[in-house]
Amino acid sequence: EPEVTQTPSHQVTQMGQEVILRCVPISNHLYFYWYRQILGQKVEFLVSFYNNEISEKSEIFDDQFSVERPDGSNFTLKIRSTKLEDSAMYFCASRQAGVSTGELFFGEGSRLTVL
Amino acid sequence: AQSVTQLGSHVSVSEGALVLLRCNYSSSVPPYLFWYVQYPNQGLQLLLKYTTGATLVKGINGFEAEFKKSETSFHLTKPSAHMSDAAEYFCAVATDAGGTSYGKLTFGQGTILTVHP
Numbered sequence: 001e002p003e004v005t006q007t008p009s010h011q012v013t014q015m016g017q018e019v020i021l022r023c024v025p026i027s028n029h030l031y032f033y034w035y036r037q038i039l040g041q042k043v044e045f046l047v048s049f050y051n052n053e054i055s056e057k058s059e060i061f062d063d064q065f066s067v068e069r070p071d072g073s074n075f076t077l078k079i080r081s082t083k084l085e086d087s088a089m090y091f092c093a094s095r096q097a098g099v100s101t102g103e104l105f106f107g108e109g110s111r112l113t114v115l
Numbered sequence: 116a117q118s119v120t121q122l123g124s125h126v127s128v129s130e131g132a133l134v135l136l137r138c139n140y141s142s143s144v145p146p147y148l149f150w151y152v153q154y155p156n157q158g159l160q161l162l163l164k165y166t167t168g169a170t171l172v173k174g175i176n177g178f179e180a181e182f183k184k185s186e187t188s189f190h191l192t193k194p195s196a197h198m199s200d201a202a203e204y205f206c207a208v209a210t211d212a213g214g215t216s217y218g219k220l221t222f223g224q225g226t227i228l229t230v231h232p
Contacts, residue, residue: 004158033218043159043205043222056219091158095218104218106151106159 002026006092006107014115016081021110023075023092030097032075033104034067036060036088043091049075082114117142117208121223128230134178134193136226138206141187147209148189149220150180154202162204165189176200201230 005024013019025032034046047057049067064080075094079086089111093104122137140146150162163174170182176199180191189206204227207220 031218035220042224043207043220045219045221048218093159093218103149103161103164104159104220105161108156108158 002105004092004094004105004107006090006110008110009108010111010113012113012115013082015084019079019082019086019112021077021079021090021092021112023077023094023107024073025075025092025094026105027073028096029094029105031055031095032067032069033093033095034077035091035093035106037091037109038085038088046077046090079112082112084114087112087114117146117221119206119208119221119223121204121206121226123226124224125227125229128196128228130198130230130232131195134191134196134200134228136191136204136206136228138180138189138191138223139187140189140206140208142208148180148182149207149209150174150178150189150191151205151207151222152202153205153225159205162191196228196230198230198232201228203227 007022032049035043037043045058047061047067048055066078068076089109091109092107095104118141120139148165151159152162153159162178163172165172165182173179178193180189182189203225205225206223209220
């Protein structure tokens with residue numbers, strides 16, 4: 001069964017360092033998303049991406065965040081200068097085009113710990 | 116803006132007992148409603164969804180949920196709990212019916228279901 005894969009599963013970094021989280025969405029999907037879940041809190045929408053551009057972003061997604069689809073398969077989330085409060089589980093998701101009731105397929109998440 | 120409230124962060128049931136996980140939503144427009152399940156060390160998996168039409172929706176693993184507009188609720192039920200149902204369950208709402216905004220889900224805080232023998 002097709003699945004969304006994320007790497008790394010866990011990353012520990014020092015505050016101020018750049019982090020790139022990688023995702024390989026399902027191959028025929030055209031809409032891509034990042035969500036995050038801070039420990040003990042709700043899963044929160046960060047950003048949606050379609051046709052090589054951001055289609056929507058939340059207030060959380062400030063200038064230190066960026067997303068990119070550098071090739072035909074990967075979808076990345078970059079945090080330029082990590083802060084302690086960026087520690088969270090980051091989920092990538094994707095969905096098919098053209099079906100408004102299509103479900104989101106989520107990856108297993110990348111846990112980011114900022115020290 | 117929409118919001119989701121899941122009543123009870125932890126629910127514990129006996130194997131074979133009814134499972135009831137509560138979800139209430141707030142939305143100014145007709146919502147799309149979802150239940151996702153997360154097993155340990157796994158991603159979020161869709162259990163079921165309500166978009167339009169029949170208000171009682173059936174999902175995987177014997178779960179079902181009923182959309183009640185008058186109560187702004189979308190409670191998840193399963194007649195008989197199984198040990199394998201132990202997981203965290205998330206209710207979510209989307210209010211944009213299509214296009215690029217569709218995948219913007221607002222989640223509840225999650226309910227951890229424990230099933231004991």
